[in-house]
Amino acid sequence: MSDTSSAAAAGLGTFERWLSVWVALAIGAGLLLGNLVPGLFAGLAALEIVSVNLPVAISLFGLGAGAALATVVGVLVEVPVMLSLVAFANRTRHWFPTERSP
Numbered sequence: 438m439s440d441t442s443s444a445a446a447a448g449l450g451t452f453e454r455w456l457s458v459w460v461a462l463a464i465g466a467g468l469l470l471g472n473l474v475p476g477l478f479a480g481l482a483a484l485e486i487v488s489v490n491l492p493v494a495i496s497l498f499g500l501g502a503g504a505a506l507a508t509v510v511g512v513l514v515e516v517p518v519m520l521s522l523v524a525f526a527n528r529t530r531h532w533f534p535t536e537r538s539p
Contacts, residue, residue, distance in 0.1 A: 486513060 471478055484491045489512055 481492050482490070
């Protein structure tokens with residue numbers, strides 16, 4: 438018998454067997470923390486930079502992932518650069534002739 442067939446015959450593993458319990462415990466812990474420390478989740482929700490919530494980005498991508506860095510830092514770099522380019526274009530608008538149609 439191969440390893441894959443013996444693993445399939447063993448049935449559910451420990452993780453799969455207790456997954457619903459862990460989910461219920463996580464929901465209960467979230468509700469308990471929300472009632473005991475109501476400002477905690479409001480503070481976590483306030484950690485938002487340019488519509489990117491930092492705790493959510495870090496929990497989705499991990500601390501060492503480049504995607505988290507690109508999600509957070511990329512926006513922090515792109516927005517000021519774009520705003521400065523628009524400001525430069527508005528200040529130098531008189532340098533370029535405008536054509537008027539008859």
